[in-house]
Amino acid sequence: MTRTDAPQAFVYDAIRTPRGRGKKTGSLYEVKPIDLVVGLLDELKTRNPSFDPGRVDDVVLGVVTPIGDQGSDIAKTAVLKAGYPETVAGVQLNRFCASGLEAVNQAAARVRSGFEDLILAGGVESMSRVPMASDGGAWAMDPATAFDTSFVPQGIGADLIATIEGYSRSDVDAFAAESQARAAKAQANGYFDHSVIPVRDLNGLVVLDKDEFIRPGTTVESLASLPPSFAAIGDQGGFDAVALEKYHWVEKIDHVHHAGNSSGIVDGASLVMIGTEEVGTELGLTPRARILATAVSGADPTIMLTGPAPASRKALAKAGLTTDDLDLVEMNEAFAAVAMRFMKDLDLPHEKVNVNGGAIAMGHPLGATGSMLLGTIVDELHRRDLRYGLVTLCVGGGMGIATVVERI
């Protein structure tokens, strides 16, 4: 168990913007990423009147495409624009799709180390304004590197997982339809209301007040007509062949993933307030959860998306827990097959995993998703009066990340 003399990392609040469709017609396209973050920094002050921004040591934000108007350390820029004291620092980090949870984990580790007392961790991604992959990078763009490390796009890896595991198109579509149904129900029942903060314009007018990507009524049948997303690049781009060099026993990749059973491209931001028990007492804040353990790990980078299982096992071991102790799990639905494979790896029933739907229904604002999931699981542990939760995401490069929380 945890060392009793080390400071605890408590979660005092966890909020997020709604997720807007990540294209020009999406509601949040007109909103600059800086304003998504500033709106949340403002809201932390509003809903926690005793919270003193001057006590914040650092603001850690995940951004996966940190260029253009979400470049140049947007964390510190947002702190300035929100009018927080100038002693509050800000740093932007990038661990691909895990960035938001990485921010939470780093904050938790720094608080538990005793070096710092209060950190805001989260992420932001405006995928409508700053397109995915527009920041370049050696892995995909440098042939010598790509050659040596067998780079293939994630979607190929997801299709490869489905092929190896024998998930048919209707299997993955059924998972997707369930995600939609759960998200629609949760939204309709107001399960997200505690943490979703409407995005407003400079006049206070609401721009978006709830997740707009969800498609209630989605069925396996309605998804059937969607064309596979990765068949063409798998074939004409040569990526299937690269993947099959390593997975030489697989005859061919069955391209089952498409826009309806993969995570949606959306805009959004999230923040989690993490601090010691002492700072919470000092500021009159009520802890909602305790972060017990965090971990990152990795697996084969070509299939890329199987990292969550080793990361989760590592974090659970540190927390002194087993899979059976887990009451709820949030596993990022990057692709349906990835979540299904993870449940199989950890022998988790779907009843405990993504109980309010996931990124297939609500979207995956890359840098912000991890910290959004942390908030979602804390809210749901409270709603159901349960104790232990696990958040995990698959990560580019074959990595996986995990965080184990205990409701307080």
Added chain:
Amino acid sequence: MTQTVSDHGAVSEHTAVRYEQDADRIVVLTLDDPTASANTMNELYRSSMAAAVDRLEQEREDIAGVVVTSAKKTFFAGGNLKDMMKARPEDAAAVFAHIEAVKADLRRLEKLGKPVVAAINGTALGGGLEIALACHHRIVVDDDSIVLGVPEVTLGLLPGGGGVTRTVRMLGLQSALLDVLLTGKKYKPAAAREKGLVDELVGSRDDLLTAAKAWVREHQNDEEAATQPWDRSGYKMPGGTPSSPKLAQFLPAFPANLRKQAKGANYPAPRAIMSAAVEGAQVDFDTASRIESRYLTHLVVGQNSKNMIQAFFFDLQAINSGALRPSDVPHFKATRLGVLGAGMMGAGIAYSAARAGIDVVLKDVSIEAAEKGKSYSDGLLEKAVSRGRMTPEQKAEVLGRITPTADYADLAGCDSVIEAVFEDPALKKQVYGEAQDVVNGDALLASNTSTLPITELAEGVNRPEDFVGMHFFSPVDKMPLVEIIKGAKTSPAAVARAIDVVQQIKKTPIVVNDSRGFYTSRVYGTLLNEAAALLAEGVDPQTIERAATLAGFPAPPLAMLDEVSLTLTQHIRKATQEAAARAGQTLPHHPAEEVIDRMVGEFGRKGKAAGAGFYEYPADGKKFLWPGLREHFAKPGVDVPLRDIQERYLFNMALETARCFGEGVIESSAAANIGSIMGIGFPPLYGGTVQYMVGYEGGLAGFVARARELAAAYGERFEPPADLVKRAESGSGF
């Protein structure tokens, strides 16, 4: 809505946008609000334009193209400012919806898929130009009385009818901001074409519709002509978007330069314009347009636009249209003006009058002095010629109107006289004694003085009913205001004629009643004294100066005290004290007095004219604050908040204004607002001294409450006068 039956027997609605189609299937939309003399973006316009565009869309297949023109003298006047004055922050949703609705119709017109041409028959400012910008082609009558532009910024607003979004896409960010949006510059037709705001000029109004229809006929099947550049595939913004490295290297300097130009004063409109332009350049047209609406909404519901609209639209319009002029007096036009005294002020008055076509007799004690006064005009006119703003012939004509003389007899035939000798009552009486019987028997007799009571000066003339104060500001050729002062015996006719003369020389008159310092000098004095008081408290002199410019004052107060001269300040104080003593009163002591007296007495620093004051005036360089100020006055550790310093300036001026109202020195809030801005540099962003009080957070009651706070902290001169408190409590306002 009323309905009328037209000649053709068809039912036509009561509309501000007439819809007519000719034999060539060209639809002419005529902007013609039947309820007003000018077209504005009121509710009738909105519903009429919506109906017109609906019909265009329905009958699209039977239409060759569209001409948009106007039946008024001007093309279209713009937004409805009265409505905007009422909008509060809680009305943001309705304001935003209205703006979006107006724009949606123009966007539909622009995307009709048929060529649309604006036939601009008259001035198109603001919303007027924005309607034209939503057309694919713009033709304007080449008449220099027509101007085009988006001057919203001067009223604290932004062109939110698509003006930001479209000019940025037409001209590129840099040009749209600097040449059109941030300056609010008004272009004559030829210049507008050169800038790219319009496409074609025609010689006369008669040719306009013909040219417009000809363009439609030529382009009736031309898909590209019926598509705005920004809606064509492959459109590239001139100069690039903010993400292009070429523009990105300049972008950080945009906001910094804007602040530099405003000397740090908080003008929300330029900031909103720049933000809307840059943010809009990063997204598609429709999103950019929505961003523009949000920023406009913010300005409309905010206080600054109300301040600026009140002063620069309503107050100025009231004054220019004669609200302060006795109405039953026939209009007077000066033809021959006598100017007594050819010093700085007299020379400037002579120049302004000659520029306005009035013959001027410039009289001084010697012909040399009179000639020197005339040479002032020569210098100014020569500068205009060298800059190409005037021909040598025009210069000669203006200069020829000024007759310098040392002989009173040359004043014969003058129908008006302005005396501008030294501020010495005896001297003024003397020159009027000499002049009054030479000029016309009914000539207007005016005295340019900044402080001397007019009633007393009037005792020196034999026609006190024709005698009036006419307080010009220095330098006369640049300063737009003239303060007209009524003496006890001044007749309404004299006031009316004085107003007419001031307007004839293209300046703005305000009318006040007689009092020592009148209105503007009294109020200005409180600002200057407060700066000296801050010095007495030990505030750093640079902070005293910069606080003023950051608050929106055009110049820093210690520098202005130097301009006025410290000895003159002492002199005025002494005269005021003596007058008070005669009336059996004593004036309250002001902490500025020791500072001024020490500066003059202990340090021998009398002001700018003496070459040494609060500033040093090196012969070969720019003035700088005298280092001795820090040594002798500044106290380390004194920390008066910047906001308090700024409010001490503003409140002093506003409270003195309130006292002037209480004493009947000034009776018009429009006069107070315009007089304080144009005469003595009250920050335009607050809309003048009265608007500052009523527009203060919490209204007049909020102003009174804050004045009491300042009084508690900084002295009883901030105590609000009783009748101001009454105005606040009764809600009667100004």
